Amino acid sequence: LKVRGAVFVSSETDLVVEDLTMDPDPGPGEVLVRYGASGLCHSDLHMMERPEMPPGILGHEGSGTVAAVGDNVAGIEVGDRVVASFVPSCGVCWHCLRGETQHCEWGGGIMGGAAEGRYTRPDGTKVGMGLATFAEAAVLPQQLLVKVNTELPVEQLALIGCGVTTGAGAVLNTARVTPGSSVAIIGCGGVGQAAVQGARIAGATTIVAVDTVQSKLDIAMKLGATHGVLAGSDADPVDAVREITSGRGVDYALEVIGHGATLAQAYAMTRKRGVVVAVGLGAESFELPVRDMIMSEKQLRGSFYGSSQVATEFPRLIQFAESGQLDLGLMVSRMLALEEINDGFRAMKAGEVIRSVISYG
Numbered sequence: 001l002k003v004r005g006a007v008f009v010s011s012e013t014d015l016v017v018e019d020l021t022m023d024p025d026p027g028p029g030e031v032l033v034r035y036g037a038s039g040l041c042h043s044d045l046h047m048m049e050r051p052e053m054p055p056g057i058l059g060h061e062g063s064g065t066v067a068a069v070g071d072n073v074a075g076i077e078v079g080d081r082v083v084a085s086f087v088p089s090c091g092v093c094w095h096c097l098r099g100e101t102q103h104c105e106w107g108g109g110i111m112g113g114a115a116e117g118r119y120t121r122p123d124g125t126k127v128g129m130g131l132a133t134f135a136e137a138a139v140l141p142q143q144l145l146v147k148v149n150t151e152l153p154v155e156q157l158a159l160i161g162c163g164v165t166t167g168a169g170a171v172l173n174t175a176r177v178t179p180g181s182s183v184a185i186i187g188c189g190g191v192g193q194a195a196v197q198g199a200r201i202a203g204a205t206t207i208v209a210v211d212t213v214q215s216k217l218d219i220a221m222k223l224g225a226t227h228g229v230l231a232g233s234d235a236d237p238v239d240a241v242r243e244i245t246s247g248r249g250v251d252y253a254l255e256v257i258g259h260g261a262t263l264a265q266a267y268a269m270t271r272k273r274g275v276v277v278a279v280g281l282g283a284e285s286f287e288l289p290v291r292d293m294i295m296s297e298k299q300l301r302g303s304f305y306g307s308s309q310v311a312t313e314f315p316r317l318i319q320f321a322e323s324g325q326l327d328l329g330l331m332v333s334r335m336l337a338l339e340e341i342n343d344g345f346r347a348m349k350a351g352e353v354i355r356s357v358i359s360y361g
């Protein structure tokens with residue numbers, strides 16, 4: 001099977017869009033999915049900037065349609081719509097049995113199997129894949145796909161695969177925001193905008209969006225933020241949040257960027273006994289004022305993939321979208337052809353977009 005794909009070659013060069021050859025026949029337990037759309041996520045950019053990253057096909061936020069299934073595949077049929085999940089779960093390990101599928105003990109091995117060299121480049125070299133949503137099609141273990149019953153546009157469904165689940169899940173599942181509470185969200189890209197909407201869905205009455213880009217704050221206000229704080233200009237975000245909350249700080253603060261400095265800000269803008277949630281991947285460490293944490297009884301939580309059980313969380317988020325409570329359309333800033341993928345990453349770096357989404361038409 002010939003498929004178009006964007007191949008990562010090195011951190012020094014753009015992605016190379018070319019015709020790839022792949023074996024389309026799914027083996028036992030595998031599924032051939034034709035992607036309809038793929039979002040461009042900051043995590044892809046982080047990987048592309050790592051010099052030690054081997055050549056391959058990136059992309060982990062995708063949705064599409066099942067084109068073939070192998071033996072021993074249950075519950076997924078040709079023609080089904082699916083959203084890809086980058087955290088597979090086996091369903092039977094210690095964590096899966098406890099409803100913590102994001103920590104499946106075999107998930108890494110399942111993903112590793114999907115990463116074998118499935119695609120052949122025009123020069124004959126083979127490249128591997130994870131979900132490989134930057135290619136038109138992929139053969140994946142069925143544990144990497146969640147079947148969804150919905151008429152939502154495929155570009156909106158793609159965002160469920162990473163950004164929306166990570167952001168809304170951090171609010172709904174990790175922080176467990178309660179009605180009437182106050183929430184601050186630092187970073188208003190795709191994940192942050194989903195967190196803003198999660199806070200609105202949870203019934204938070206004060207939702208403070210913090211970003212350095214005014215246009216992202218404008219969208220956050222449309223999606224449910226009650227206050228926008230333009231960081232890096234006049235206002236110190238911590239002071240601004242304290243001012244909004246009668247000097248006490250917010251009940252919940254989420255850091256969605258992945259910097260130690262902004263995580264420290266999130267901690268500082270949280271009230272006594274409040275909850276700080278680290279969502280953004282990137283900071284290796286930050287200085288935690290332990291004495292203050294003890295005296296204030298603040299809690300610091302990590303949130304991976306929105307602490308989500310994707311098999312139930314993807315359908316739940318889709319229902320929020322179908323009922324009008326979750327606006328995915330406003331999060332899709334731009335639709336791109338695969339050939340425009342490098343410009344999409346340029347726009348991401350420039351802070352011009354919430355999400356660019358590749359359409360495979």
Ligand SMILES: [Zn+2]
Nearest residue numbers: 041043162163
């Ligand atoms: Zn992502």
Ligand SMILES: [Zn+2]
Nearest residue numbers: 090093096104
């Ligand atoms: Zn498991």
